[in-house]
Amino acid sequence: MSESTKYLLDEEHLPKAWYNLAADLEAPAPPVNPGTGQPMGPDDLTRLFATGVVEQEMSTERWIDIPQPVREVYRLWRPSPLIRARRLEKALDTPARIFFKYEGVSPAGSHKPNSAIAQAFYNQQDGVKRLVTETGAGQWGSSLAFAGDLFDLDVRVYMVKISFNQKPYRRALMETYGATCIASPSSETAAGRAILEANPDSNGSLGIAISEAVEIAASRDDTKYALGSVMNHVCLHQTIIGEEAMMQMEMADADPDIVIGCVGGGSNFAGLAFPYMREKLKGKAVRCIGVEPTSCPTLTKGAVAYDFGDTGKLTPLVRMHTLGSGFMPPGTHAGGLRYHGMAPMVSLAMEKGLMEARSYQQTECFAAAVTFARNEGIVPAPESSHAIKAVMDEALRCKAEGKADTILFNLSGHGHFDMQAYTDYFGGKMTDTPFDQAALDASLATLPKVAV
Amino acid sequence: MSESTKYLLDEEHLPKAWYNLAADLEAPAPPVNPGTGQPMGPDDLTRLFATGVVEQEMSTERWIDIPQPVREVYRLWRPSPLIRARRLEKALDTPARIFFKYEGVSPAGSHKPNSAIAQAFYNQQDGVKRLVTETGAGQWGSSLAFAGDLFDLDVRVYMVKISFNQKPYRRALMETYGATCIASPSSETAAGRAILEANPDSNGSLGIAISEAVEIAASRDDTKYALGSVMNHVCLHQTIIGEEAMMQMEMADADPDIVIGCVGGGSNFAGLAFPYMREKLKGKAVRCIGVEPTSCPTLTKGAVAYDFGDTGKLTPLVRMHTLGSGFMPPGTHAGGLRYHGMAPMVSLAMEKGLMEARSYQQTECFAAAVTFARNEGIVPAPESSHAIKAVMDEALRCKAEGKADTILFNLSGHGHFDMQAYTDYFGGKMTDTPFDQAALDASLATLPKVAV
Numbered sequence: 001m002s003e004s005t006k007y008l009l010d011e012e013h014l015p016k017a018w019y020n021l022a023a024d025l026e027a028p029a030p031p032v033n034p035g036t037g038q039p040m041g042p043d044d045l046t047r048l049f050a051t052g053v054v055e056q057e058m059s060t061e062r063w064i065d066i067p068q069p070v071r072e073v074y075r076l077w078r079p080s081p082l083i084r085a086r087r088l089e090k091a092l093d094t095p096a097r098i099f100f101k102y103e104g105v106s107p108a109g110s111h112k113p114n115s116a117i118a119q120a121f122y123n124q125q126d127g128v129k130r131l132v133t134e135t136g137a138g139q140w141g142s143s144l145a146f147a148g149d150l151f152d153l154d155v156r157v158y159m160v161k162i163s164f165n166q167k168p169y170r171r172a173l174m175e176t177y178g179a180t181c182i183a184s185p186s187s188e189t190a191a192g193r194a195i196l197e198a199n200p201d202s203n204g205s206l207g208i209a210i211s212e213a214v215e216i217a218a219s220r221d222d223t224k225y226a227l228g229s230v231m232n233h234v235c236l237h238q239t240i241i242g243e244e245a246m247m248q249m250e251m252a253d254a255d256p257d258i259v260i261g262c263v264g265g266g267s268n269f270a271g272l273a274f275p276y277m278r279e280k281l282k283g284k285a286v287r288c289i290g291v292e293p294t295s296c297p298t299l300t301k302g303a304v305a306y307d308f309g310d311t312g313k314l315t316p317l318v319r320m321h322t323l324g325s326g327f328m329p330p331g332t333h334a335g336g337l338r339y340h341g342m343a344p345m346v347s348l349a350m351e352k353g354l355m356e357a358r359s360y361q362q363t364e365c366f367a368a369a370v371t372f373a374r375n376e377g378i379v380p381a382p383e384s385s386h387a388i389k390a391v392m393d394e395a396l397r398c399k400a401e402g403k404a405d406t407i408l409f410n411l412s413g414h415g416h417f418d419m420q421a422y423t424d425y426f427g428g429k430m431t432d433t434p435f436d437q438a439a440l441d442a443s444l445a446t447l448p449k450v451a452v
Numbered sequence: 453m454s455e456s457t458k459y460l461l462d463e464e465h466l467p468k469a470w471y472n473l474a475a476d477l478e479a480p481a482p483p484v485n486p487g488t489g490q491p492m493g494p495d496d497l498t499r500l501f502a503t504g505v506v507e508q509e510m511s512t513e514r515w516i517d518i519p520q521p522v523r524e525v526y527r528l529w530r531p532s533p534l535i536r537a538r539r540l541e542k543a544l545d546t547p548a549r550i551f552f553k554y555e556g557v558s559p560a561g562s563h564k565p566n567s568a569i570a571q572a573f574y575n576q577q578d579g580v581k582r583l584v585t586e587t588g589a590g591q592w593g594s595s596l597a598f599a600g601d602l603f604d605l606d607v608r609v610y611m612v613k614i615s616f617n618q619k620p621y622r623r624a625l626m627e628t629y630g631a632t633c634i635a636s637p638s639s640e641t642a643a644g645r646a647i648l649e650a651n652p653d654s655n656g657s658l659g660i661a662i663s664e665a666v667e668i669a670a671s672r673d674d675t676k677y678a679l680g681s682v683m684n685h686v687c688l689h690q691t692i693i694g695e696e697a698m699m700q701m702e703m704a705d706a707d708p709d710i711v712i713g714c715v716g717g718g719s720n721f722a723g724l725a726f727p728y729m730r731e732k733l734k735g736k737a738v739r740c741i742g743v744e745p746t747s748c749p750t751l752t753k754g755a756v757a758y759d760f761g762d763t764g765k766l767t768p769l770v771r772m773h774t775l776g777s778g779f780m781p782p783g784t785h786a787g788g789l790r791y792h793g794m795a796p797m798v799s800l801a802m803e804k805g806l807m808e809a810r811s812y813q814q815t816e817c818f819a820a821a822v823t824f825a826r827n828e829g830i831v832p833a834p835e836s837s838h839a840i841k842a843v844m845d846e847a848l849r850c851k852a853e854g855k856a857d858t859i860l861f862n863l864s865g866h867g868h869f870d871m872q873a874y875t876d877y878f879g880g881k882m883t884d885t886p887f888d889q890a891a892l893d894a895s896l897a898t899l900p901k902v903a904v
Contacts (some may be wrong), residue, residue, distance in 0.1 A: 005527040008460045075457040076535075076829050083528075087602075105557065107829030109868065149826050150539075169871035175878050176825050176871075373628050374601050377528050377559030416561065416868040419621035419628075426627050 005086060007248040009079035014071055015243040018236045021274040021345055023062035024281050025352060028232055028344045030058075031316035032306055032450055040316055048217050048225040052122030056233040064236060066118075073117045073150055077106045078240065082248035087375035089395070096398035097254060098391060100411045101245045101272060102378065108173070110381065110413030111268045112143035112228055115237035119226045120147035129222040130154040134184065134209030136163055137335030138170025139381075139413065140228030145179030155179035158186065158212045161204035163335070170417055184209040191215050191312070206339075207311020207325075214314055229265025230309060230318075230343045238271025241410060246275055249408065256286060256408035258394055262386040263290040263299060263357070264336045266343030268412040274345070277354045288355040289394075290346065291386040293365075295433055296329035298322065298342045299350055299357035301440060306450035309341060317450055320347040324443030330433040332362045333421035334382040340443075358390060361432040365389045366425040369415070381413035382421050457538060459700040461531035466523055467695040470688045473726040473797055475514035476733050477804060480684055480796045482510075483768035484758055484902055492768055500669050500677040504574030508685040516688060518570075525569045525602055529558045530692065534700035539827040541847070548850035549706060550843060552863045553697045553724060554830065560625070562833065562865030563720045564595035564680055567689035571678045572599035581674040582606040586636065586661030588615055589787030590622025591833075591865065592680030597631030607631035610638065610664045613656035615787070622869055636661040643667050643764070658791075659763020659777075666766055681717025682761060682770075682795045690723025693862060698727055701860065708738060708860035710846055714838040715742040715751060715809070716788045718795030720864040726797070729806045740807040741846075742798065743838040745817075747885055748781035750774065750794045751802055751809035753892060758902035761793060769902055772799040776895030782885040784814045785873035786834040792895075810842060813884040817841045818877040821867070833865035834873050 022028060030039040045054045056064060066074070085098040103111035123131055131153050135141030141157035148155035157179055164171060164183040171181045184204045185192035191211040195202050202208070217225035227234065249255060259276045261269030273288040280286050290299055298321050308325040309315035321342040323329075329338045342350075349355050362382070369385035371392070372378070380388055387409045398405045415422065424430045474480060482491040497506045508516060518526075537550040555563035575583055583605050587593030593609035600607035609626055616623060616635040623633045636656045637644035643663040647654050654660075669677035679686065701707060711728045713721030725740040732738050742751055750773050760777040761767035773794040775781075781790045794802075801807050814834070821837035823844070824830070832840055839861045850857045867874065876882045 004463055006463055008462060010460060011456055011458055076539075107825075107831070146829060150829075168875060169868075172871040172875040172878070173831065173868075176822060176831055176874050178826055370628060373559075374630055377598055377602075379559070379625065379628055416621075416625075419624040422628050423620060423624040426624070 002252045004252065005084055007082040007251045009244060009247060011075045011079065013247060014074060014079055015066065015240050017063040017065050019239040019243060019275050019278060020059055020062055020064055020236055021277060021349070022060045022232065024278050025348060027060050028348060029319040031318050034308065034313070034317050034448060037450060048214065050119070050122040050126045050128060050224055052125055053119055053233050056236055057231060067121055070118050070121050079244040080105050082245055082252065084252065085376050088372060091371065091375045092392060092395050092399065094395040094399040095402065095404040096395040097404065097406045098395060099249065099252065099254065099406070099408045101241055102411045103241065103268070104378065104411060104414035108139070108143040108146050109416065110139045110143065111238060111241060111271060112140050113146055114240055114271065115228065115234045115267065116143040116147035117150070118237045120151040120153055123153060123224050124151040128153065128224045130156065131224060131226045132156045132158070132213040132216045133226045133228070134158045134206060134213045136160050136206050136338070138163060138167055138417070139336055141181065142170055142173040142177065143228070144226055145174040145177035148179060149177045156216070157181045158184040158209040160184060160206055160209050161202065184212050186212060188212070189215045205311055210310040211312040211314050229267040230341060232345055234267045235270035235274065235343050235345050238267045239274050241271035242273065242275030245272060245408065254406050257405040258287045258289060258407045260289045260291060260387050260390050260407065260409040262337060262383050262412065263292050263342065263346065264339050264383060266346035268410050270343055270346055272410040273355065277349060280354055289390055290355055290357045291390040292357065292359045293332055293334055293337050293386065294359040294361045294435055295332055296323065296338050297359045297435065298340065300359045302342070303444050303447065304347060304351065305447045307341060307447055317448055318344055320344045321350065323440055324447055326446060327440065327443040333418065333424070334362060334386065336383040337386065360386055360389045363425070363430050363432050366430060368392050378411065379415040380411060381415045382418050384412045454704045456704070457536055459534040459703045461696060461699060463527045463531065465699060466526055466531055467518065467692050469515040469517050471691040471695060471727050471730065472511055472514055472516055472688055473729060473801070474512045474684065476730050477800060479512050480800060481771040483770050486760065486765070486769050486900060489902060500666065502571070502574040502578045502580060502676055504577055505571055505685050508688055509683060519573055522570050522573050531696045532557050534697055534704065536704065537828050540824060543823065543827045544844060544847050544851065546847040546851040547854065547856040548847040549856065549858045550847060551701065551704065551706065551858070551860045553693055554863045555693065555720070556830065556863060556866035560591070560595040560598050561868065562591045562595065563690060563693060563723060564592050565598055566692055566723065567680065567686045567719065568595040568599035569602070570689045572603040572605055575605060575676050576603040580605065580676045582608065583676055583678045584608045584610070584665040584668045585678045585680065586610045586658060586665045588612050588658050588790070590615060590619055590869070591788055593633065594622055594625040594629065595680070596678055597626040597629035600631060601629045608668070609633045610636040610661040612636055612658055612661050613654065636664050638664060641667045657763055662762040663764040663766050681719040682793060684797055686719045687722035687726065687795050687797050690719045691726050693723035694725065694727035697724060697860060706858050709857040710739045710741060710859045712741045712743065712839050712842050712859065712861040714789060714835050714864065715744050715794065715798065716791050716835060718798035720862050722795055722798055724862040725807065729801060732806055741842055742807055742809045743842040744809065744811045745784055745786055745789050745838065746811040746813045746887055747784055748775065748790050749811045749887065750792065752811045754794070755896050755899065756799060756803065757899045759793060759899055769900055770796050772796045773802065774899070775892055776899055778898060779892065779895040785870065785876070786814060786838065788835040789838065812838055812841045815877070815882050815884050818882060820844050830863065831867040832863060833867045834870050836864045
């Protein structure tokens with residue numbers, strides 16, 4: 001076992017291909033047109049997405065080459081470091097070995113640019129001039145802003161109005177990268193105008209912002225839409241995390257017994273875990289654990305069903321774990337985990353028994369994040385703190401059982417843009433909402449009727 | 453010439469010693485007691501500082517071993533990457549090669565922990581229980597909070613009240629590391645109470661905050677004071693930046709013709725440049741350029757004189773470039789560069805012709821920072837943007853002259869806690885203040901009378 005703290009790969013070892021779990025598991029069920037009830041093909045999707053991205057969405061090829069211009073940009077911060085959390089191990093007095101892949105080193109501070117860069121590239125290839133997207137907390141919006149900047153695409157981000165007002169620094173980051181950030185609902189779209197007419201003071205929602213972005217993308221030939229999680233191609237792009245981690249764990253002379261990531265739409269978890277699931281399908285003993293908020297328990301309490309990807313019911317139907325597209329989780333600081341659905345490939349992995357899921361309340365996650373910061377220095381994003389809480393619980397189980405498991409987790413981003421959440425935590429202003437089962441039951445009762 | 457973008461050192465190559473320029477240049481003039489006019493010795497300084505730190509302050513040894521526990525902490529993020537700014541080179545269409553050392557990878561986001569960790573260690577060695585310090589913008593305060601956390605020291609940070617109120621996220625970062633952050637002036641000290649009595653609404657100043665911290669440190673046996681720049685030992689600790697950079701430039705098969713850093717108190721510049729000055733003293737041709745704000749032009753317009761380190765005239769007198777301890781620079785976003793004095797060793801290097809200095813207005817620095825971010829991804833701290841502006845000017849000079857100089861600069865920190873400044877820049881709310889020569893003349897007229 002190596003004595004090092006960090007395992008760094010030079011850029012010659014940057015992976016040359018993304019890994020596609022569909023090749024080893026099964027092809028994900030196709031999206032369904034909510035109007036006709038019929039499966040959708042590539043042509044239906046290219047109205048909104050670049051052709052390269054649509055091909056990946058449908059692909060069952062095991063390895064998909066990372067284009068050279070994408071690798072050139074990845075080199076700005078990738079390979080990301082693998083770090084052994086030796087001080088945390090000592091603080092927990094555990095025989096477990098804890099490693100983490102640190103994605104907060106990207107310019108935007110999270111794993112999101114791994115897919116944003118790829119999507120920007122494929123759109124540029126198609127001659128697209130403009131990308132539109134939505135953002136809640138702002139991680140994805142700032143990542144796509146950065147990506148669009150490097151591939152000469154005009155980027156417009158519809159940001160949920162309450163976040164737009166409360167999180168001006170994420171907006172400033174998008175503007176620094178040259179993007180335009182618009183408070184949603186806006187008067188720029190029919191969807192936005194309709195909302196504003198009904199309620200001029202609307203705070204907006206992710207559902208409304210998606211509707212606005214999709215409307216713009218659908219109405220202009222030079223404009224496409226980009227999504228930061230959930231879809232197969234996004235999970236695919238994120239697998240560079242796990243492929244690097246495998247090489248780095250080998251440098252550390254270690255092999256994970258447990259792989260952990262937080263799950264919102266599922267992409268950062270997929271990025272680290274899918275390559276390990278490939279080995280699990282070949283017989284390797286490894287547990288993969290997705291960690292979600294108790295307030296938005298998609299994998300632990302949701303149904304597997306065809307459902308809309310957005311609250312406004314404008315998107316295709318996709319087969320996934322879902323709480324119902326009308327389910328409204330209470331406001332928490334882990335904005336990136338407040339999504340009613342789950343990446344179809346993560347849902348499939350769950351159904352096939354390749355992974356487990358668990359949920360935690362936000363205050364216990366912040367307590368874990370503070371313990372982490374006080375030992376390892378890095379202040380985690382609120383989303384990532386969910387993974388850390390699970391890691392600490394597993395490490396303490398190892399202590400109780402006297403087992404020296406090797407735990408690997410994805411520290412998907414830093415929390416430097418989330419310090420208000422820490423302020424609320426220290427100020428005793430952070431609360432946990434008991435889960436509302438009746439609200440979930442009501443939401444699930446309205447799922448569209450499509451045979452899964 | 454290597455084709456890589458990043459040059460990473462594994463932690464086995466973490467330098468084992470700091471470099472002390474005093475050994476090759478000359479011993480800096482000793483601090484002087486303002487009451488007696490007499491030079492101060494180690495005993496005078498140990499009232500406020502740990503013995504290990506005081507020894508380093510006076511040392512003329514060339515190499516000072518980095519203690520193993522300090523190296524253990526450095527390993528959390530060091531060696532920091534050396535990055536070639538290939539996209540910036542292309543954007544500027546320059547034959548120059550631009551490299552930068554990126555110190556924003558530290559948990560606190562800047563170079564400051566390099567000294568904070570060392571100071572915390574030496575204080576722990578002395579049995580000190582508590583460190584007190586002041587902070588303006590918060591970079592140093594959060595770094596010392598992090599360091600104190602790792603070496604079991606209680607840390608109290610007196611933060612200038614206007615910053616305390618305007619920058620709650622830096623305060624939240626300090627609290628995340630377990631430190632206590634107090635708005636200054638406070639009612640905890642005689643100095644603070646006197647100010648509040650005269651003006652209950654005082655916004656505070658760095659001078660007042662220093663007075664409060666020094667008062668607490670001087671009055672308690674278990675408590676010492678820590679300073680984040682200016683002093684010899686701080687510059688010493690920062691030389692790990694330059695020592696790493698030398699190894700990494702060799703990996704890149706490159707050798708800098710020009711070394712650039714921003715200067716406030718001088719420590720990040722010293723950290724990168726002093727090792728190159730050692731080589732310059734042996735005959736190597738290398739230009740070292742310190743870059744400061746036009747609004748606080750210590751090296752370019754200051755006098756060399758014995759002066760107080762603080763506005764409150766409580767500290768020893770040190771021989772340095774100074775604008776006068778009563779000089780009040782206009783408010784700018786580069787809070788870390790708003791200091792009237794300069795590290796005595798940097799001043800000495802300037803006097804000996806080992807370096808040049810130049811100054812820029814803040815809006816041209818922000819324009820440079822935005823160009824940098826749009827090409828390299830990293831959003832620079834406002835302080836670091838001064839170095840970037842000078843780098844771009846040198847690269848454009850190279851273009852005009854058809855010269856392929858190699859430029860190396862210190863990107864001392866990221867700007868994720870400084871997005872309000874970017875918001876002001878994009879919103880057209882950032883202004884440049886013409887330099888007030890009359891105010892400087894008046895300030896210099898009041899310098900204490902000590903022969904230099």
